[in-house]
Amino acid sequence: MSVPRQPSALGARLGITLLEVGAERSVATMPVEGNTQPHGLLHGGALLALGEEVASIAAGFHAHAHGKVCVGLDVSATHHRATRRGIVTATAVPKHLGGRVASYAVDIRDDHDHLVSSFAITCLLVDPRP
Template sequence: MTEAPTPAPEPAEQSEAELTALFESMNAGTLGERMGIEFLEVSPGRVVARMPVEGNTQPYGLLHGGASVVLAETVGSIAAALHAGRDRIAVGLDISSTHHRGVRSGHVTATTTPLSQGRSVATYDVAIVDDEGNRVNTSRITCMLRDAPPRAR
């Protein structure tokens, strides 16, 4: 299971620029940073991030399918953490992913859309597109929302 940290202040108390900067700083030292994931928009209803294809390819020179899944789980978990709010965490329960086309260069950009946001479970659609706007991948992530353990608060 993947846990996404919850931001200290309530999302409504911070601007989109502040939330984006917060999650960029929280990305330091993580798999997301290693893969070059960069947050473009972070708000309670929408998270957008991009990732370079270079360095995230499989032996045939195409974007690795697992890299797409990491990008999808990253933006979906952040969206769920924002929905959960302070003193709560989002824990990944399920992710499914369909790869539509290969990409050899440039960046891919992931955008979340909430499908269901409850008190204990949140599900998001994640669309990943290439630099030309062609759909590369469609993923769905479901996160369990729960109270944060005392050490994570």
């Protein structure tokens, strides 16, 4: 099984673009336009999808190196500020890369480098199904 180098189907619908992928660092962008809630602000669910996308891809690279695949186990998010336009950038870096668990810190920043959201994401490494 190969490691994804393209966004998931949901990621593609949200306009997520992968800029850098790897176990030690993954970076992706997403437009605000088209991903807003009724008040015109970037939707928290879209932010969660972006954070999970970038961390899961990073964890996938780590898992692949161990002959495993990764599945999401836990996500914790804090939204720090709202944004109405532009592009947000998510960066995932590892907090722990083990044989069974990979956890990542994800920061999402706006065009002005303001912190919009931060995440802690944990993935479980499991054997691939036949």
